[in-house]
Structure formats: structure tokens, C-alpha cells
Amino acid sequence: MTELFLADTSALVRYFRRQSDPNWDHVVAAGRIGICEPVRQEYLRAAGARSAYYEADSLLQETFPYYVVRDDVWDGTAALQHRLAEKSWHQSASPVDLLVAATAAHHELTVLHADTDFETIARLTGQPVRRID
Structure with missing residues (x-):
């Protein structure tokens, strides 16, 4: 079975800053990494000017x-x-x-992150998580 991911904002930031393994490009291109509304809003909150916000939103979509x-x-x-x-x-x-974490669990996805809080959650729940490094 092919692993599917729900990206946390920390993973998106690493990905778009090119601070992750280039092999993730293939996973993204295959549509195996998704986002949810809280991540979208948190990511867009960091956008600069209005035009940057709309560009980033279009890119995410x-x-x-x-x-x-x-x-x-x-x-x-x-x-x-x-x-x-x-x-x-x-x-x-x-x-x-x-x-x-709860959305990923509901959809049976692996949380893709660069945030140790998800490792803490996984120690408790056993749900799959993976660092984007």
C-alpha cells in the first residue's frame, strides 16, 4: 500500500524553502501529500503582501x-x-x-512534519508520523 501523508505547516515550510530531501518532490507530484484547513491558514498567515498571500494560496490549491x-x-x-x-x-x-494529528488519524494518513510535538503525540497514540528532513 502506498503511504499517504497529511503535511503539517512545519513540513510545508521546509519543503518550500528547499530544506528537505529533493525526493519529496516526487511524492508531492504523485499527489501523496495533502493539507487540511488549519495548515492552510497557518501557512498563509506568514505570507507577506496581499499578492504573496494569493500566490501562496493558489500554489497550495x-x-x-x-x-x-x-x-x-x-x-x-x-x-x-x-x-x-x-x-x-x-x-x-x-x-x-x-x-x-486528529485529522490525519481520521483519514488514516501519516503526519509529515518537522515538529517534535508530533513525535510526542505519536509516542502516546502510536499513529504514524514522519519527519520531512
């Missing part, structure tokens, strides 16, 4: 499949944060990290 964040994913984020709190790890993952 043309390049990456889009995975919907279902309403019930919020329940998953609350449960995940609670589980992290049981280990005193609750301050590691941001709300966006929790949404990405």
Missing part, C-alpha cells in the same frame, strides 16, 4: 490534495489533549497540532 477537518475531529482533539495531560505533555502540542 494547485499542489496539494485537500483533506476535510470534520466537526467530530474536535472531539478527538479534546480527548488527545486530555491523554497528553495525563502524561504532563499537554503543553507540547498546539491546537493546530492537535487538529492535524
